[in-house]
Amino acid sequence: MRIVVAITGASGAIYGKRLLEVLQQAGHETHVVVSAHGWEVLEHECAIGRKEIRELATVLHEVEHVGASIASGSFLTEAMVIAPCSMRTLGSIAAGIADNLVLRAADVMLKEGRKLVIVPRETPLSAIHLENMLRLARLGVRVLPACPGFYHRPESLNEVIDMMVGKICDSLGIEHQLFPRWQG
């Protein structure tokens, strides 16, 4: 698959990084864009920067470059994931604002009727946040809040992270062994 992956400035940058590792290992083509605050949180929470993300991405785009391939609907992609998705990015997409490459690529997904998966992270959520999520959900966006389950009894933080990334892969229709499935 050719998948756009965006990392924005919400807490949980590790979800975006781990998703890139999984997609790379599975041989998918990724077009990656990180917002300015996404880079800040990646550095703060994961102590990684451009070098590490470039190694995980097939193509790393600059967030200011709204003329990049993924800014056009004529560039065919199968899906886009925004993990984590800040409330600023969520609200901008819901309002139809497309003034950076994360927002423009998401806008393209909506206008072309392609799969868009967002992993919003904030707590508590205001009515504005909830309304923005509802607005996108009604447009067919898969809203996958960063709320991992614990019914698989994780013993490490990595298992908690993989639960979320596995749910993202489920939304994309990508097979994985990231967490054991509930068997009843």
Ligand SMILES: Cc1cc2nc3c(=O)[nH]c(=O)nc-3n(C[C@H](O)[C@H](O)[C@H](O)COP(=O)(O)O)c2cc1C
């Ligand atoms: C360490 C750190 C953690 C943050 N965590 C969140 C968060 O969990 N959710 C959120 O919506 N914003 C969070 N923010 C604030 C966003 O980064 C800020 O609103 C920014 O404007 C988002 O821009 P972006 O959507 O272009 O990445 C955080 C900022 C920092 C520095």
